[in-house]
Amino acid sequence: MDIRLFLKNIDLFKDIPEEQITKLAEMTQLSNYEKGERIFYEGDHADGFFVVHSGRVKIFKLSGEGKEQILHVMEPGDPFGEVPMFAGGRYPADAETVEPSLLLFFSRKAFTDVISREPSLAMSMMASLSRRLLHLTTLIENLSLKEVPERLASYLLYLHDRDKIADIDLRISKGQLANILGTSPETLSRTLGRMSSRGIIKVLGRNIRLLDPEAMKEIATGLRFKG
Amino acid sequence: MDIRLFLKNIDLFKDIPEEQITKLAEMTQLSNYEKGERIFYEGDHADGFFVVHSGRVKIFKLSGEGKEQILHVMEPGDPFGEVPMFAGGRYPADAETVEPSLLLFFSRKAFTDVISREPSLAMSMMASLSRRLLHLTTLIENLSLKEVPERLASYLLYLHDRDKIADIDLRISKGQLANILGTSPETLSRTLGRMSSRGIIKVLGRNIRLLDPEAMKEIATGLRFKG
DNA sequence: CATCATCCTTGACTTAAATCAATAATAGAA
């Protein structure tokens, strides 16, 4: 069956034997979400966690004035919303789809049942949580110690390196990218503009063509880019 | 023995039976550190993790220009440096004592040996990692969505609430506090000065007397504090 | 208790980036 095959191939469950996969597949709840639909709010009580089957989900913080900081953009195979299962009981941030998505939900019970039989699931979960800590650590470094051009350059190089294609596909709107980088759409637009006018990139809608990777690396490491 | 008693009482090991505690105690390496001593550098390879026995340890990021952002200040009973055991293999940040400290070190092997016999240790570790994610999420919220007076107010209220005493003991230098809040010592000094001149606090060295908690709560929630 | 070094404060100035505002471009729906 489709869901079993999907579960077998995601990082979190990759070391789990067939019969436990079957059990997980049986206990999964599937839900379809439209683009822009809320999955949970900060402070909601939680009794399980999600895995993205298809689509994309942003995890974000909102300020009182409505300003948004994106913490993660979750993609197919990524688990999210597990933190309250282990600590606090409530979501520490909001979650919303950024495109139509199919999500799997696992109850706390389904998870603990399998973990008691398969300790390797605990190791996978610890690895997953650790990768998230790594990611948030990098985000803090960017927000606190780097300026906007550095953050943008790091992000573009990260995507370029990850996807290994010349034209970087942002896959999200520039407004959302501004929220990931912790800046405003105006500042992002101006920074992209400056990079373009220096011949470092060419902006093609949601694609960025990297013309001068060396110059971009210099910006990313803080060898700056003034005026 | 002393170490066994200590281990039994920390969160991470609180559900572990006596004989496994004994095993952990035997496999622990103890090290004394002076104030300001490096424990590890970002990028160092890691094959185990630490627990603070006494003293205090800061975990921080450094920028190329030497600016520092503190991620955590670890206190007695807190584990740190486990992330590379599960993901990446290298420390994502630097660690240094902020006062003379006694640290315990557990090898990866000691940890995995015990976890294979005591799955509850995995649950404790997942809880610990989740609390850290919670903490970093709050830090990002502060850095990205709040201004310095709000961050400072939140931090002071957090300490006040935690210690339940009128005079808040910072326990670290104001320079270090500035690094936790992601600002400069000058800005911190000015902000404390403004709070003092409005009669909200009284600064007594490393202690802050909270005179007007209501006003402080208003600042923390962004009901601002201009000019 | 005197000395040295660290830490803190205050002032003057600079700057990166946010905000406000208006227009332009793009994409999605009918």
Add this chain to the structure above:
DNA sequence: TTCTATTATTGATTTAAGTCAAGGATGATG
């Protein structure tokens, strides 16, 4: 396609906070 709504750009201005610099307080140590 055409219309509408969302998203993006550009310009003018404001602002919070950083930086530089100098003096003052504090605390550790012999």
